[in-house]
Amino acid sequence: MNILNKLRNVAFWTIDSMKGGSVKKDFKDLEQIFSNSSFSSLQKHQEPILDKLLQMAVYNSDYYSSYKNFKSLKDFPVVNKLIIKDNFNKMTFYDEDKAFIPVKTSGSTGAPFKIYQTKRKKIRNTADTLYFAKLAGFTLGEKLLYLRLWAAYYKKSKIISWFQNTEQLDVSDLNDIYTKTLLDRLQKDKSVKGWIGYPSGFDVICNYLDRVNAKPLECNIKSIIAIAEGLSPEIKSKMEYYFKAPTVSRYSNVENGIIAQQMPDDDCFRINWGSYIVEILDLEKDIPVKDGEIGRIIVTDLYNLATPMIRYDTGDIGAFENNTNTPNSIPKLKSIQGRKMDALYKTNGDMLNPFTMHAYVYDFPEIKQLQFIQHEEKKYEIKVNTDVKFVNEAALTDKFRNDIGKDALIEISYVNEIPSLKSGKRKISINLCKK
Template sequence: MAKFTEKLRKMAFGTVDALKGGHIQKHVDEIATSIAKGSPERAEKLQKILQHAVNTVPIYKGISPESIENFRVMDKNFIRENSASFLSSAFEEHQRIAAVTSGSTGTPFKVFHDRNKKSRNSADTIYFASRAGFSVGEKLYYFKIWSALNHKSFSLRYMQNITPVDVIHLDDNQIEKLIKEIENDGSDMGFLGYSSALELVARYLDKTYHGPVKAKVNSIISMSEGLNEYTKNTLTKFFGTQAVSRYSNIENGIIAQQETDGLLRFRINTASYHIEILGMDSDIPVKKGKLGRIVVTDFYNYAMPMIRYDTGDIGCLSTEDDNYLQTIEGRKLDLIYDTKGDLISSYIVYKNMWQYVEINQYQFVQYGPKDYLFKVNSDSAFGKEEKLVAEFKQYLGKDANFKVEYVDEIPLLSSGKRKKIMNTYHNK
């Protein structure tokens, strides 16, 4: 019965899309073709959006479209302060669709998409979900904050086969119930959600010595936060399918996603975006393998072209293949520095945490040039404090002032995410 219902949903989606002109399926096909073809296809798309921007968008007037380097790099604050100047005159107000995000700062950021861009984002979602093992029509357990504003109607959730999992109330009791529900469900299914919520599931399964979960989980996709290696490997072990991390944002869409080969690198969505990795304090490209600012040019947002948009995130290109980001470190504002002032990878926070199954939640905070705080939420007494401190001092410096604080809860942000890393010193 479950298989039959899944097929009906897939057929219903195809029928609705076909009645509307088949735009989404055409985009899905184009994405697959474009990723296979490579550079010539991307160069043409880039030239078209640059020419359109110069012809119809006030902020880009007078710029030569011959090279993307003629366009200045723009961040969220600049776009917010000059939003009207980014709107294309080729689109009337009723043709623009708002996309709003509060971002990591809590300050609202609104951009506008046109209908073709919206269809493109839907197609990107379908295509990259399929690369992770998910098929349209399958049940999707969606881990995020489900508020009155974003809670889909029951009928829409039924049609899309979405089962909401509210991360605000996600504790061991809720996870236990969820696992039982999943094991009693004969459907093919996938998981999509915040990495911090998926980590809670992984830690529960680990500390309860749960065996392999007996369910048909075909895909596990984390979003909005980096997926640490412990969570990635633990979910893969218990559910029997490779967990992957997706790099996306509201203002653009899906920018990159890990493959199901178990590697940590991210396949860039070269069909929809042009990606640059620029210096921390300059607009000069950095060498492959070196960390820099992730700067995005959107090929498909013609209503509000976003050219050389500084995402605020840090990452590096693969030294082996330009189509991949080797790492994505997260927000520039939350980078970690050792006691000498040198930038170090946030990977040091995640790499050894698999050892500490007693910890439910944790947060690493740098609050001074040599001052660090590790907040721990644990059900039982944590007897490995000295070991944890010694491990971190190996990376931060022997002269690090490293404290451990025990808390009842690491609070969620308004977005539903739980920050693992904060740098309050460099944000001052």
């Protein structure tokens, strides 16, 4: 690590120390939790934190007030985005003495979603991020290449990016010229780097390197973390070949944080039991499935005492590792299936970046749900679910036409509900065009 990067690292921990060392305390707490070798000892560590959350819920929110006689977490109902939105004021712990932080997500299924978090929760998320980044091989202070769709809501100022040593790379810019320029620059930059981003973006870069018959690059990249989408074995293998760094997949969401992450030497996902309780429930009923069976991923966020996320249905499906040979072992996630979407194609035949459509949700907050459908090569439909009169129809179609093609034929359909898949997820995009 060069001198400037070391200074960034020291500056972060010094500022944290001046504020009471909260992040450091949580970081050490995570280290202690994951030093447990048995699940029962880990659960014992969780008990007082979980009990505080549940007690706060039943005595401080109208929604949970009828659960005062609960005996365990399983006595609480399973909730999802729609239930939380419909009961937001009944659920949220309003406290005039505490400054709650709003957190918004575009919703992987086209439904905008907002909750509140406490400052305490934000601190825990920071510690989670640093801890799991370290497990992947990244050290605070090193340059971080961040490849994603940089909607205005997420974009950071140049000053903040410089202090955090983060380079914001937009997946929508990944044409051959941009990719070549980026890779040339990374090879000239000798500083240690970490890389985090969408697997679809990594795929575009690797496909370019395949086409030019490239050999492994000298970019001094030490860690690669894939987010937001599933990481295929092919992309993982190519990234490790071209950039000579371990590549892992991270399972997280905006409303909670880091839920699980692969380790460099393990394809299963280490669950963040330090900050969450994870259950796998049947696709149709709120009962546990057997280890190894696919079900709905249900998360209880132990540290959010603003809008509680108790037995929250993430909308994702997955399975625990079936580890019957080692009793009392700490459960891992064997598989995770996240966002459900089809690729849409522009009128010129190029694929539209699937995350482009998620940015629309921020531009049209009056829409409850959005869905984009491709019927033919140049014929598209946008389904809109809204409770109010939608006056921005022209703006929506113009924006989509600008992304999909000026010669696109676009129809707006108004619906009361966008149907979900059997898993409970809704696709934000569907391609019905046979070609």
